Amino acid sequence: MVNKMFGTITSSISVDRYWIDIGFGEGVVKYRRFDGEELVKELNIVGDVYLELVPMYPVFIPKFVTQYILCIFSKPIVLTPYREARIYMYLPIDFAIYARNHSMFELVDVFSLDLRPKYALYGPRDQGVVARHCVTSYSFDELEPRLGVAVSQIVIKNSTKDFVTVNKVLLDASPLRLYYRPSTWDVYTQLIVMNITSSTMATLHYENAFKAGLAVLSDPPDLRPPKIYSRTDMLWGY
Amino acid sequence: MIPNLGLNLEMLILVAKIASIIVAGFAVAYYLRRVMMRLLIRNLPIHIASAVAKAVMYVTIALTLFVAAGTAGINLTGIAIAGGIAGIVLGFALQPVLSNLFAGLFLFSEKIVTPGSFVEIDNVIGTVMEVSIMSTKVQTVDGVIVRIPNSKIFESTVKNLSVTPIRRIDFVVSIAYKESAEDAYKVIRRVVEDHPFVLVEPPPDIFVHKLGSSGVDILVRVWVPTKLLYEVQKDLLWKIKKSISDAGIEIPFNQIDIWFRTPLKIEVDKK
Numbered sequence: 074m075v076n077k078m079f080g081t082i083t084s085s086i087s088v089d090r091y092w093i094d095i096g097f098g099e100g101v102v103k104y105r106r107f108d109g110e111e112l113v114k115e116l117n118i119v120g121d122v123y124l125e126l127v128p129m130y131p132v133f134i135p136k137f138v139t140q141y142i143l144c145i146f147s148k149p150i151v152l153t154p155y156r157e158a159r160i161y162m163y164l165p166i167d168f169a170i171y172a173r174n175h176s177m178f179e180l181v182d183v184f185s186l187d188l189r190p191k192y193a194l195y196g197p198r199d200q201g202v203v204a205r206h207c208v209t210s211y212s213f214d215e216l217e218p219r220l221g222v223a224v225s226q227i228v229i230k231n232s233t234k235d236f237v238t239v240n241k242v243l244l245d246a247s248p249l250r251l252y253y254r255p256s257t258w259d260v261y262t263q264l265i266v267m268n269i270t271s272s273t274m275a276t277l278h279y280e281n282a283f284k285a286g287l288a289v290l291s292d293p294p295d296l297r298p299p300k301i302y303s304r305t306d307m308l309w310g311y
Numbered sequence: 312m313i314p315n316l317g318l319n320l321e322m323l324i325l326v327a328k329i330a331s332i333i334v335a336g337f338a339v340a341y342y343l344r345r346v347m348m349r350l351l352i353r354n355l356p357i358h359i360a361s362a363v364a365k366a367v368m369y370v371t372i373a374l375t376l377f378v379a380a381g382t383a384g385i386n387l388t389g390i391a392i393a394g395g396i397a398g399i400v401l402g403f404a405l406q407p408v409l410s411n412l413f414a415g416l417f418l419f420s421e422k423i424v425t426p427g428s429f430v431e432i433d434n435v436i437g438t439v440m441e442v443s444i445m446s447t448k449v450q451t452v453d454g455v456i457v458r459i460p461n462s463k464i465f466e467s468t469v470k471n472l473s474v475t476p477i478r479r480i481d482f483v484v485s486i487a488y489k490e491s492a493e494d495a496y497k498v499i500r501r502v503v504e505d506h507p508f509v510l511v512e513p514p515p516d517i518f519v520h521k522l523g524s525s526g527v528d529i530l531v532r533v534w535v536p537t538k539l540l541y542e543v544q545k546d547l548l549w550k551i552k553k554s555i556s557d558a559g560i561e562i563p564f565n566q567i568d569i570w571f572r573t574p575l576k577i578e579v580d581k582k
Contacts, residue, residue: 135507138536189505192536193512199475203536206511 080255080288082124088168089186089220095124104170106182114182122172124181127290128223128253128260129169130246132205134185140246140296141204143195146211150239152231152269160229162211163222164244166251166260171291180293186221195243196309204243223251223260226283229267237269239311246296248279248303252287261287267311275311279303329379336375344368354420359444363416407462408445414465415444424464429473432464436472477510478537480544484551485526487561492519492527498558502550503533508543510534526563 085094096103102122106114118124132140142164150158170182193206216224231237244265253260264280279298282289292298344364351360381387402409417423424430424439424447437451447464449457472478486495496517503515513534520530531551535543555562 138508138539190507191511192508193510194477194534195512198477198513201476203476203510 078256079126079128079253079258079260082126082170086126088126088184091168091184093126093170102172104181106184108184114184116181118172118181120174122174125171125173125178127169127171128251129167129183129290129293130249130251130296131165131167131185131187131190131207132246132296133169133183134167134187134190137295138192139203139205141195141202142244142246142249143193143204143206143241144209144244145207145241146239147208148211150211150229152229152237152239154234154236155231157228157230158213160211160213160227161216162209162225162227162242163216163219164209164225164262165207166221166223169293178291195241195307201309202243218257218259218261220258223262225262225265227265227267229269231269233269233271235272237272237311239267239269241311242267242277243305243307244277245305247292248298248305250279250282250292250298251290252282252284253290254286255288267307269311273308273310275307277305277307279305325383329382332379332382333375336378337372340368340371340375343371354422355416356419359416359419362444407460410462411445411460414461415442415446417465418442418447418461419444423469424471427473428471431470431472432459433467435459473537476537477513477534478540479532479534480540480547482531482548482551483520484529484531484555485523485563486529486555487526487563490527490560492529494558495529495555495560498554498560499529499531499551502547502554503531506533506543506547506550508535508539509547510536525566 082093082095085092087093090109092107094103094105094107096105100119100121102118102124104114104116104118104124105112130140131142132138144162144164146162150160152158165187167183167185167187169180171178172181191206192203194201195204196202211227215226218224227242229239242265249265250263251260252263261282261284264283266278266280267275268278269275344367347364347367348360351363355363377387377390419442424432424442426439426441428439430437430439430449432447432449435449435451435457437449437455437457440448440450440456442448444461446458446460449459451457484495484499486492499517500515503509503517509515510533515534516530516532518530519527521528533543533547552562
């Protein structure tokens with residue numbers, strides 16, 4: 074039997090070109106992941122655990138370098154003064170396997186459908202931040218979820234008295250949340266409000282999920298969200 | 312009894328004066344220590360700030376005792392002269408120590424080097440392990456711990472190699488004159504674009520840099536995350552070399568054409 078959805082893995086599964094083979098022994102879970110015919114990851118987990126396939130922020134492949142994701146819009150958006158636009162954007166995501174024991178979990182594997190992950194600098198060369206780079210398409214109508222991407226709803230508010238041209242959005246994987254519908258490939262982020270306050274600055278407010286009936290991803294330790302307030306700033310243009 | 316009382320009153324006043332000087336001096340010393348601690352803690356590590364604040368307190372206490380002794384009528388001229396001479400002698404003797412000490416305070420306040428940063432100081436390249444008041448410990452890339460006196464750091468050019476988020480790597484790839492520079496450019500461009508850690512922004516720069524004596528030099532400039540510099544440097548040059556060779560593009564070795572003024576006599580061995 075082949076399971077093809079997010080959630081608890083009870084048998085071997087295939088995700089696009091990957092094949093994940095699970096073997097349950099006496100207190101041992103044997104995990105193997107194949108990329109086509111090639112075995113790329115193999116490990117044994119000893120103890121009382123179950124495995125879970127979950128969506129993951131696209132910051133772990135090839136290795137964890139940054140928690141920022143720079144999404145370049147395929148087409149710029151021009152906003153007139155004091156106007157706002159609500160867009161739906163595809164955000165690339167990766168896939169992760171969690172080994173769970175009640176509320177405890179361990180990230181045991183991450184894999185990506187993106188064959189060419191790239192990084193870019195956001196900001197000046199002496200102070201900017203390195204971010205995972207992606208070119209994303211967006212729509213003013215709600216987008217349908219697809220394998221390998223999350224649907225993100227962004228409200229862009231122009232709080233200035235001038236026209237603004239928005240080319241990109243810098244997301245922080247720490248306050249960003251991923252929500253998925255178990256037993257499907259549907260993944261969403263929360264509502265993100267991008268408030269443009271000057272010709273170079275914007276603030277991003279990470280709000281609640283904009284869809285109901287979703288499970289929220291348990292964040293890995295490196296990307297736990299702040300407890301008080303979820304806000305980040307884009308200081309060097311948008 | 313009355314004259315004795317008068318004498319005692321004078322003495323009591325003197326004792327009270329000395330006591331008030333000492334009490335006031337100690338209070339000022341204690342207050343100075345607290346103020347110094349608050350000021351220094353902003354820029355210096357706690358143990359250094361505490362030591363400097365204590366030193367200020369002890370100097371104030373010493374001055375207080377000096378003034379109190381003077382008030383008590385003790386002749387301090389000899390002590391002052393002896394102290395002055397001792398100060399000069401100690402000043403000369405402790406000159407290197409003091410220069411390192413003040414350089415250390417400067418390093419702390421300016422945060423020129425901080426533990427964990429990757430630096431180049433006076434031809435020593437490595438990670439700063441510890442910055443103390445007198446010297447700085449650097450672990451070189453081959454694992455050796457080097458102690459550099461702070462005064463030397465103060466006088467040297469210090470390169471902080473890890474403070475910026477990105478660094479640039481330059482490679483020169485030479486191709487033979489008979490090869491197409493455009494083909495080589497395409498091959499190099501593909502390798503650079505396929506590498507995950509070569510940044511999209513700032514963009515890579517590839518161009519013919521020099522028409523050398525043995526070949527055409529193509530300069531490749533790429534920006535990478537600082538923490539992955541070494542890894543990318545190794546990986547990228549290897550991949551460029553492999554791709555150039557796989558594409559059948561000749562990488563020339565140094566060649567020198569020698570012309571002889573007089574014709575050479577060449578004997579051919581027919582065997």
